[in-house]
Amino acid sequence: MEVSLDLLLSAVVAGVLLGGFYAAVTVGISISFGMLDIVNIAHPAFIILGAYAAYFLNSSFGLDPILTAVIMLPVFYVLGAGVYQVYYAVFERRGDEALRGLAFFFGLLFIIEVALVLVFGVDYRFVEASYIGPTWRWGEIDLPLRMLVPFVVSMVLVGLLQLYLSRTFTGRAIMAVSQDRLALQLMSANPGRIKRVAFGISIATASLAGAFLIIIQPVEPSIGRDYIGRVFAIAVLGGLGSFPGMVTAALLLGIVESITATFYGPSWSPAVSFGVLLLTLAFRPSGIMGR
Amino acid sequence: MTALLEVTDLGKRFGGFTALEGVSLSINPGERVGLIGPNGSGKSTLVNCLCGTLRNESGSVRFNGHAVDGLPAHQRTRLGMARSFQLPKPFVSMTLADNVRIPLLYTVNTREHLHAAPGKLDSRCLELLELVGLAAKARQKPRDLTQVEMRKLELARAMAAEPKLLIADEAMAGLSHSEVDDILALLSTLNERSITVILIEHIMRAVMSFSQRLVVLVAGRKIADGLPQEVTRNPDVVKAYIGE
Amino acid sequence: MGAGKFWLLATIVGAAFFGVSLLAPNQYYFQAGYVVLQYVVLATAWNILGGYTGYVNFGVAAFFALGAYSSVALYPLIALPIPVLVVIGGLVSGVVGFGMGYLTLRLRGAFFAIATLAMAVVMQTFITNWDYVGGSRGAYILRPLKVPLLGDYIVYLFLIMLVLAVISIGIARSIERSRLGFGFAAIRDDEQAAEAAGVPTLRLKLVATTISGALMGMAGAPLPYYVTYLDPSSGFSLSYAVNSIAMPLIGGMTNWIGPLVGAIFLGTIQQLATVTISSALNLLIVGLLLVGFVVIAPNGIVGLVEQLIHRRRQRRRA
Numbered sequence: 001m002e003v004s005l006d007l008l009l010s011a012v013v014a015g016v017l018l019g020g021f022y023a024a025v026t027v028g029i030s031i032s033f034g035m036l037d038i039v040n041i042a043h044p045a046f047i048i049l050g051a052y053a054a055y056f057l058n059s060s061f062g063l064d065p066i067l068t069a070v071i072m073l074p075v076f077y078v079l080g081a082g083v084y085q086v087y088y089a090v091f092e093r094r095g096d097e098a099l100r101g102l103a104f105f106f107g108l109l110f111i112i113e114v115a116l117v118l119v120f121g122v123d124y125r126f127v128e129a130s131y132i133g134p135t136w137r138w139g140e141i142d143l144p145l146r147m148l149v150p151f152v153v154s155m156v157l158v159g160l161l162q163l164y165l166s167r168t169f170t171g172r173a174i175m176a177v178s179q180d181r182l183a184l185q186l187m188s189a190n191p192g193r194i195k196r197v198a199f200g201i202s203i204a205t206a207s208l209a210g211a212f213l214i215i216i217q218p219v220e221p222s223i224g225r226d227y228i229g230r231v232f233a234i235a236v237l238g239g240l241g242s243f244p245g246m247v248t249a250a251l252l253l254g255i256v257e258s259i260t261a262t263f264y265g266p267s268w269s270p271a272v273s274f275g276v277l278l279l280t281l282a283f284r285p286s287g288i289m290g291r
Numbered sequence: 292m293t294a295l296l297e298v299t300d301l302g303k304r305f306g307g308f309t310a311l312e313g314v315s316l317s318i319n320p321g322e323r324v325g326l327i328g329p330n331g332s333g334k335s336t337l338v339n340c341l342c343g344t345l346r347n348e349s350g351s352v353r354f355n356g357h358a359v360d361g362l363p364a365h366q367r368t369r370l371g372m373a374r375s376f377q378l379p380k381p382f383v384s385m386t387l388a389d390n391v392r393i394p395l396l397y398t399v400n401t402r403e404h405l406h407a408a409p410g411k412l413d414s415r416c417l418e419l420l421e422l423v424g425l426a427a428k429a430r431q432k433p434r435d436l437t438q439v440e441m442r443k444l445e446l447a448r449a450m451a452a453e454p455k456l457l458i459a460d461e462a463m464a465g466l467s468h469s470e471v472d473d474i475l476a477l478l479s480t481l482n483e484r485s486i487t488v489i490l491i492e493h494i495m496r497a498v499m500s501f502s503q504r505l506v507v508l509v510a511g512r513k514i515a516d517g518l519p520q521e522v523t524r525n526p527d528v529v530k531a532y533i534g535e
Numbered sequence: 536m537g538a539g540k541f542w543l544l545a546t547i548v549g550a551a552f553f554g555v556s557l558l559a560p561n562q563y564y565f566q567a568g569y570v571v572l573q574y575v576v577l578a579t580a581w582n583i584l585g586g587y588t589g590y591v592n593f594g595v596a597a598f599f600a601l602g603a604y605s606s607v608a609l610y611p612l613i614a615l616p617i618p619v620l621v622v623i624g625g626l627v628s629g630v631v632g633f634g635m636g637y638l639t640l641r642l643r644g645a646f647f648a649i650a651t652l653a654m655a656v657v658m659q660t661f662i663t664n665w666d667y668v669g670g671s672r673g674a675y676i677l678r679p680l681k682v683p684l685l686g687d688y689i690v691y692l693f694l695i696m697l698v699l700a701v702i703s704i705g706i707a708r709s710i711e712r713s714r715l716g717f718g719f720a721a722i723r724d725d726e727q728a729a730e731a732a733g734v735p736t737l738r739l740k741l742v743a744t745t746i747s748g749a750l751m752g753m754a755g756a757p758l759p760y761y762v763t764y765l766d767p768s769s770g771f772s773l774s775y776a777v778n779s780i781a782m783p784l785i786g787g788m789t790n791w792i793g794p795l796v797g798a799i800f801l802g803t804i805q806q807l808a809t810v811t812i813s814s815a816l817n818l819l820i821v822g823l824l825l826v827g828f829v830v831i832a833p834n835g836i837v838g839l840v841e842q843l844i845h846r847r848r849q850r851r852r853a
Contacts, residue, residue, distance in 0.1 A: 033645075039645040039648070039649075041648075041649070086830065090829070090830045099585070099589060099591050099644070100784075100829050100833055102591050102644075102645065102648055103591070103780055103781075103784055103825060103829050104826055104829045104830070106593070106776075106777065106780065106825070107777075107781070107822045107823075107825035107826035107829065108822075108826060109822075110773075110777055110818060110819075110821065110822035110825070111819060111822035111823060111826065114815055114816075114818045114819040114822060115819065117815045118815055118816065118819065225773060226656075228649075228652060229649075229652065229653055229656055232649045233653075236646070267660070267663060267664055267671070268660060268664065270656050270659075270660050271656065271657050271660035271661070274652075274653035274654075274656040274657050274660075275653075275657055277649070277650070277653045278638070278639075278650060278653050278654065278657065281639070281642055281646055281649075281650050281653075282638055282639075
């Protein structure tokens with residue numbers, strides 16, 4: 001197998017675009033796990049749910065998938081807030097072990113996946129949009145629009161969230177609660193409410209991430225499982241609670257996966273992200289720019 | 292007399308924050324040492340480094356002639372170092388009797404074979420609970436205990452390991468006057484049984500009445516070490532506590 | 536009841552159960568029974584690390600499928616009787632359990648759980664790319680139709696799984712009542728306090744992972760002979776993990792009875808649902824029951840029964 005420079009370069013570029021998408025996928029976990037310490041292993045399932053929501057609105061009304069995702073943002077937010085209420089009432093107040101929380105989300109992951117199978121079946125679904133077919137060429141490099149558009153919107157999303165967290169009162173309260181619950185109570189803000197807002201936001205991002213997913217590739221209910229590893233690998237590698245770290249890690253993972261797929265074949269892809277995760281956990285659990 | 296605990300130049304950092312720097316301490320068998328300092332001065336970090344919960348980056352700790360640096364906490368306990376936690380950490384799914392059984396099974400058991408005689412184990416659990424006045428609740432679970440009872444359970448569990456050195460980390464925080472006296476009496480009884488005690492406390496009257504020697508930690512450094520009356524008159528100590 | 540008496544009683548109950556089973560009208564009983572018994576082993580094994588020690592293992596598939604694939608790997612080389620394959624599967628998965636534990640047990644709870652999932656996926660990827668065992672195309676196993684004495688081959692497999700179920704329950708119970716069991720419980724309740732009390736936490740966690748992994752591997756070893764066709768996506772199916780977690784959770788995690796009750800309850804429901812409704816719906820039921828019990832009855836069926844008994848005793852006293 002020759003390592004042609006052109007091939008390597010396209011693999012890297014494809015990886016960067018993929019990484020941008022991965023950032024959107026992971027930003028929700030950066031919030032729920034990185035800041036709230038909630039192991040929402042069902043996050044990928046919410047993303048698939050978002051993908052199917054986009055599919056449904058796109059195929060029924062012909063709306064652009066990203067537009068549908070934006071329309072669905074409040075719905076997903078409410079869903080996230082609801083899930084958090086249950087989680088809070090059952091687990092955080094009782095102070096039970098993390099085990100039950102994990103089992104709860106694991107069950108949720110399964111329920112969502114199976115519900116989707118029952119409603120939509122196991123066939124692959126895809127969306128139609130004007131930017132899904134064409135590819136821009138930049139010199140020798142291919143930039144498929146279906147990858148480029150999600151990349152750009154994803155970067156905008158992460159940027160907006162970063163601004164929100166650092167500039168608005170609620171956003172700063174969220175940052176504060178992630179570090180010191182007592183300080184927040186003394187500030188007379190209600191930590192439970194703040195956490196609910198944060199978790200709601202984290203699930204809302206799944207709506208957009210889901211739209212990106214179904215733009216990039218056709219979707220069927222069980223592909224969420226591949227993303228569990230990716231999401232946590234990126235979150236841990238990038239350092240929990242650090243957006244710049246998370247984006248860097250997402251791009252890195254995208255590039256590594258892309259190169260592996262190009263030179264060794266796509267059947268090794270799942271091992272890449274999970275392997276990266278294991279290595280990070282083994283050697284540098286605080287990640288690249290962790291706290 | 293060789294020191295029971297010899298701490299030399301201990302240092303611990305968390306990222307960019309220096310929690311402990313150049314702390315040296317020498318404790319002889321049978322002593323009653325008080326360790327005080329403002330909040331955040333590094334007292335709990337010091338305890339954690341001594342007991343093995345945290346790893347110190349620099350300096351060394353010798354206990355009873357052994358170099359304990361790098362040893363996991365359970366091995367230090369087996370060597371004779373026991374501690375109680377600032378916030379009590381009972382084993383919530385077990386009865387009180389079983390709570391004290393754990394150190395018997397895993398620490399004392401490595402020195403003498405107790406599990407061969409199950410009756411002996413049960414009676415020793417009760418003895419320990421008797422000592423702290425919790426024998427009546429031996430079959431109950433920790434969630435039924437009051438604050439002071441939880442503290443006593445903490446101490447009972449530390450004592451169950453038959454330590455040579457007991458580090459009591461803020462065992463009296465939030466307790467009433469008479470409850471503090473209860474705990475002090477307990478610690479004195481232990482000291483009479485030749486257990487060396489390091490008492491970490493904020494409650495000054497307790498520290499002053501109990502300690503033969505007072506060590507003061509401020510911002511990760513030891514600034515005083517000597518007789519209680521002298522240490523409390525030390526201008527640096529006064530400044531640390533009042534001039535803030 | 537002492538250990539010796541318990542093993543005797545368990546063996547007698549097991550033998551009686553088998554004797555009664557031979558009266559079953561058709562083969563289907565043994566096919567379904569095999570699956571339920573397999574889950575008794577998996578749930579009990581999972582619970583040793585999960586319920587007793589407090590470490591959630593999502594990578595059940597890794598140990599189970601590894602046991603299955605050891606059998607697949609040996610099949611072309613040498614014809615071995617199933618009990619031998621079971622032992623080999625147990626050894627292989629036990630070693631892997633030890634290795635996995637060594638790499639991941641220093642991580643705190645949530646990271647450990649995710650790491651176990653990661654290991655399962657990595658292992659699945661390797662097996663999928665290993666052509667010798669069939670890779671993604673899968674492997675075929677031929678099995679005899681009849682067996683001397685018992686008749687149908689499936690009865691033989693059923694018996695083996697029954698024996699494994701009795702063994703795993705016996706092991707779980709022995710652990711519960713031993714010094715080891717106390718150590719596990721201390722780790723589960725408060726690992727830092729356990730360490731401070733002299734419990735060698737890392738060593739005990741490794742023991743738990745190894746025993747748990749070995750039992751799962753033993754449960755997996757006969758699988759290729761049961762299904763006759765095995766491919767990675769079915770061998771590593773996430774439903775093994777969901778069930779292994781759901782059954783102890785629903786049954787009760789603090790003792791050996793819970794996983795048994797959970798496995799029989801949930802396993803039977805699933806077998807009925809697969810036949811009457813659809814297999815996707817049956818997974819939905821598992822998910823719903825899992826979440827339902829986690830939220831409402833965290834101590835499982837055994838916990839509910841204990842509460843009932845406790846309340847009756849209080850009423851009688853009053």
